[in-house]
Each structure stands twice: as C-alpha cells, then as structure tokens.
Amino acid sequence: EPEVTQTPSHQVTQMGQEVILRCVPISNHLYFYWYRQILGQKVEFLVSFYNNEISEKSEIFDDQFSVERPDGSNFTLKIRSTKLEDSAMYFCASSDGGTSVGYTFGSGTRLTVV
Amino acid sequence: QKEVEQDPGPLSVPEGAIVSLNCTYSNSAFQYFMWYRQYSRKGPELLMYTYSSGNKEDGRFTAQVDKSSKYISLFIRDSQPSDSATYLCAMTVSGGSYIPTFGRGTSLIVHP
Numbered sequence: 001e002p003e004v005t006q007t008p009s010h011q012v013t014q015m016g017q018e019v020i021l022r023c024v025p026i027s028n029h030l031y032f033y034w035y036r037q038i039l040g041q042k043v044e045f046l047v048s049f050y051n052n053e054i055s056e057k058s059e060i061f062d063d064q065f066s067v068e069r070p071d072g073s074n075f076t077l078k079i080r081s082t083k084l085e086d087s088a089m090y091f092c093a094s095s096d097g098g099t100s101v102g103y104t105f106g107s108g109t110r111l112t113v114v
Numbered sequence: 115q116k117e118v119e120q121d122p123g124p125l126s127v128p129e130g131a132i133v134s135l136n137c138t139y140s141n142s143a144f145q146y147f148m149w150y151r152q153y154s155r156k157g158p159e160l161l162m163y164t165y166s167s168g169n170k171e172d173g174r175f176t177a178q179v180d181k182s183s184k185y186i187s188l189f190i191r192d193s194q195p196s197d198s199a200t201y202l203c204a205m206t207v208s209g210g211s212y213i214p215t216f217g218r219g220t221s222l223i224v225h226p
Binding site: 004040041042043044045048056091093101103104105106107108110 | 118122146148155156157158159160163202204212213214216217218219
C-alpha cells in the first residue's frame with residue numbers, strides 16, 4: 001500500500017537553529033499538508049499546498065515557517081529559528097483530491113528543541 | 115467553547131467488550147465526520163467517515179452522527195488488544211477547503 005514517508009523520525013535541535021523536515025507524499029497525490037501535534041494535545045493544521053503554492057494556512061504558520069516542493073517527489077517544512085514551543089510531532093499528509101476524507105498521513109517527525 | 119470536544123481517557127476494557135467513543139462539537143456547519151486511529155509513534159490512519167447524519171458500518175466498527183445533538187460516536191464490537199490505540203474524531207464543513215478540525219483523541223486500551 002502506498003505510504004507517505006517522513007524523515008528524520010526524530011530530530012533534536014538547539015533553540016534558534018533552522019530545521020528542515022522532509023516528506024515524500026504518495027506519488028499520484030496532488031494536495032499536501034503539514035500538521036503538528038504537541039504532546040498530549042490535538043492534531044493541529046499548519047498548511048496546505050497545491051499546484052506549487054500554499055492554498056491555506058493556520059495562525060500557527062507564521063513567518064518562521066515555510067514549505068517547499070523542491071522537486072517532483074519531496075515536500076519540505078522549514079522552521080527558520082526554532083523555539084522551545086516548536087517541540088512537537090510534525091505530520092505530513094497527502095491526498096488525491098481536495099476533501100480531507102482521502103488524507104494519508106506519514107509516521108511523523110518528532111522535533112525536540114533544547 | 116472548543117469546537118470539538120473529546121474525552122482523552124484512557125478507556126480500559128476487556129477483550130470482547132463493546133467500546134463506545136464519542137465527540138461533541140459546536141459548529142453546526144460541520145458535514146463530514148471522520149474517525150482516525152493512531153498507534154503510538156505513528157500518524158493518524160483514517161478508519162471511516164460519514165457525511166451528514168446517520169450510521170455507517172464497516173466490519174466491527176460503526177460510526178453514528180446525531181447532528182441535532184452535535185454528537186458523534188464510534189462503536190467497536192468484539193474489541194481486540196490490537197484495537198488499543200488513540201482514536202481521533204475529526205470533522206469539516208462541506209465546500210471550501212475541507213481542512214478538518216480534530217478532537218484531542220481518546221486513548222483506548224483493550225486488555226486480554
């Protein structure tokens with residue numbers, strides 16, 4: 001079964017450093033998403049991406065965040081200057097249409113900011 | 115008032131029990147209602163979804179939506195230890211971006 005692949009599975013970084021989280025969505029999917037889940041809290045939407053541009057973003061997705069699809073397979077989330085409160089699980093998801101019922105999530109990257 | 119409320123549990127049941135997981139919501143515009151299962155250290159996996167009100171059955175799982183009460187349920191029959199996971203409800207409006215709003219998730223433990 002097709003999977004969404006995320007790397008690394010765990011990243012530890014110092015406060016103020018830049019991190020890039022990587023995702024390989026399912027190959028025929030057109031919509032890509034990043035979500036965040038702080039330990040013990042709900043899954044929160046960050047950003048959606050379609051046709052090489054951001055289609056929607058949440059209040060969490062401020063100027064410190066950016067997304068990119070640098071080639072035909074990868075989808076990245078960059079955090080420019082990490083803060084302690086950025087520590088969370090970050091999930092990438094993709095879908096073949098605009099409705100959320102078709103989401104496939106990756107296994108996530110655990111980001112720890114120290 | 116939070117948009118989607120879900121008791122975090124944990125809910126501990128013996129193998130074979132019928133499990134009832136529930137969410138309440140405040141936004142009457144929600145039309146799609148989804149249940150995701152999340153195993154430890156994994157991403158959410160879509161179990162099933164319903165559109166508007168009514169019931170939907172898939173094997174041992176039944177999803178119910180009561181829009182008049184703004185209340186949704188997921189029932190698991192003949193629960194198995196492999197059902198032990200966190201169950202997330204999610205919902206979205208019809209039309210627009212379909213970005214779902216998630217509940218906190220309920221941790222379910224099925225013990226042999």
